[in-house]
């Protein structure tokens with residue numbers, strides 16, 4: 535059976551609830567947009583395989599819930615990611631200010647592992 539990919543990247547999306555994490559991901563993997571906001575429960579993921587320099591690169595993107603109540607679940611994924619996409623809503627200044635809090639949460643988990 536042909537190999538499905540040559541390289542796998544695991545990425546994680548973090549940011550406040552409602553900033554558009556799920557929407558960005560759907561747009562990237564399915565070229566689709568949903569106008570209603572259905573909050574992610576815990577963690578969800580989608581994949582996309584891209585061809586780069588003759589290599590099949592599979593990107594596995596983990597979409598986390600922005601709501602505080604899911605923090606215990608979402609933190610479990612901080613360690614496993616090779617890259618993190620911090621998302622804010624350009625029309626919501628506090629969601630931008632909170633980016634430093636999200637970065638701090640990641641540092642807390644990754645520095646003390």
Ligand SMILES: Nc1nc2c(ncn2[C@@H]2O[C@H](COP(=O)(O)OP(=O)(O)OP(=O)(O)O)[C@@H](O)[C@H]2O)c(=O)[nH]1
Nearest residue numbers: 551552553554555556557568569570571573574600
């Ligand atoms: N106008 C506009 N609305 C957007 C855009 N991106 C997302 N939205 C809307 O913003 C709302 C929230 O989007 P989601 O992608 O569900 O947000 P989220 O960050 O995944 O939220 P949680 O799962 O609760 O953490 C939805 O109603 C989307 O339709 C955008 O670029 N422009």
